[in-house]
Amino acid sequence: MHFAEPLLKTPFHDRARAESRLDSFVPWSGYTTVDVFTNVEEEYFAIRNATSVYDLTPMVKYRISGPGALAYLNRLVTRDLGKLKVGRVAYCVWCDDAGHTIDDGTVFRLGESEFRLCTAYRQLDWLLASAIGFEGRSAVSIEEVTEEIAALSVQGPTSFAVLRTLGLRGLERLKPFEVASFALHEIGLTISRTGFTGDLGY
């Protein structure tokens, strides 16, 4: 019941709560997430010198697919996504008619006409407005999949070493801005070598 639970819990909530020393939870895009586990300095140096895990589930995700998906996204963002190969990720910005930036985010090309757009804020109104006129042979379907896909950001210079212990075969071949599918205990995982630190991260 949405009114009884105004903030959703991510699939990692209980695990995060167990690790939380400060019980410092904050609302983020409709979810309650950990703000600080221990203290900010310790966590900062962890991400710079070792590895940190950050629950990214509230990041807004859209599935954009259909025969017109590429043409649609190319019209939406300022970058030429025709050059983006399947299995690659690109940073993008999108603007209004006056050229003012609305938001930025990442576009994952998961298939020839299957994309995932990750954004900080909800964009459905603008995404649907941009889809007007994409019909028939250039039809595009846009659906928000934020609640269907949980996400973790594993960032830091030792992040590969951490993930390798999970036995993810082939992860060592993943290049920057590349995305691939893996399986962990029969759960499907999509891992991309992207992140917000400018360092190694997944």
Add this chain to the structure above:
Amino acid sequence: MSAVATSGGSRYDCVVIGGGHNGLACAAYLARSGRSVCVVEAAGEVGGAAVTREFAPGFRVSACAHLLNAMSSRVFHDLQLERHGLSLAATHMPTTALSGDGAALILTGNAVHALQDSACSAADRAAYPAYAGRLNRFARALNPVLESVPPRLGTDSWQDRRALLRLGWQIRRLGRSPMRELLRVGGMCIYDLLRDNFTSPLLQGALAFDAVLGTNLGPRSPGSVFTLLYRLAAATADADRYGGGLAQPSGGLGAVSLALARAAQAAGALIRTGATVQQILVRDDRAAGVVLTSGEGIEADAVISNADPKSTFLKLLGAEHLDAGFVRRVSHLRTQGLAAKLHLALEERPVFPGLPPEALGGRLLLTPSMDYLERAFNHSKYREVSGSPALEITVPTVNDPSLAPEGRHVLSAVVQYAPYTLDAGWSSERQRFTDRIIDLLESCAPGLRRCVRAAQLLAPPDLEREFRITGGHWHHIDLALDQFFMVRPVPGAAQYRTPLQGLYLCGAGCHPGGGVMGAAGRNAARQVLAQAA
């Protein structure tokens, strides 16, 4: 789009999509200025919705627009339409208002003639000239707006500022109290204005009709005074200059288009019929020509679209070439028509008892009162046809017998309200609605039903299909304050130019809008020429 293979290699300075009357007028002006021009029309004949067609063996009728009331006198004279074969079978046609139960009154110029004392009170007859004179003064003040390219707001261009100042001056020049009155009534509904001025229902109904004709408005809809002023602005000042008033061209409205086509051809334009544009060719972010459904490509420096804005931008050009905000504005345009057209082939001349003979050569209105009209409108809000629709009736064969076999007649009526979308669907409503209209006609002209040899009803979906107008709206997009002048069809395309370089609009979806005027075509041509210069 580059994906479309093109063959052939013709090339022109300008290609005009659609040979409606505005497209033809635009082509004529461009050709007269020395441009090489090609007009591509999908139908087998030019004219768009200003066309005369056979609807029953031997019976012809103006298939959509059926009267000339706002033809731009400048276009009329510039393009020498009379020399190119246009003649008027009737001018200064009177308007007769029918009550449906025998009463009637005739409106001519600035006077009301009641055929029975009950039709119109003496006080209303006395008040009418002052009312008509006041509205006509307002209309004359607004008229210059129609012939000019709308200004843009917030620019540094002296042309834009001059146009805004000129409009302000036109209104200010009316004088203090008339100016105040114009600003007061501009956003009012016609219902309130007519109640302020008159008490006779028949007179009120007839005067209200012109405020809502061809719009998505009822008499109580705000802004309906504005649409009336717009109609008068197009009609009053201009009509007298070409001697037309409310006029009927010989050979129907199609004759206007044919004369425009001849004028364009005489100036050197090529007109191709049966040539349907599949899409507008875009190269290096500018319009570069058109591709026909046959695959043939026609290259041009300027592509001028007579098609409605939604067809032009969303179908022929494609949203991917336009900004999302612009596309959203275009897709939100109100384009659904609310007027249907009824054509009857009659064995003999219909008899409307009590009317003087000249009345039948004019137009007859069946809108007994404003409440009748508002009730007719109510249905349309809920996707139903009017139970008792309002009618604008003409019997064109009275002035122009050539439209029907010897001794036979044609009745042409605009029927309101007939929404584009019906909950019950047009296929099930069409016959019932047609019968209902004929019932109403029978009540005004007993014996008419017996003479009907054939009937054709063109509802908005039919008009959409026949004339390739999205929504079947004969003004392309609804005429209302928010879709007028500087914002018609949408900001960013209201000066006939579009966001895509080299692409222009010239149809009724642009200022000054629908009705057979030709002003949009002329204004667009001026913009094309200004751009190239």
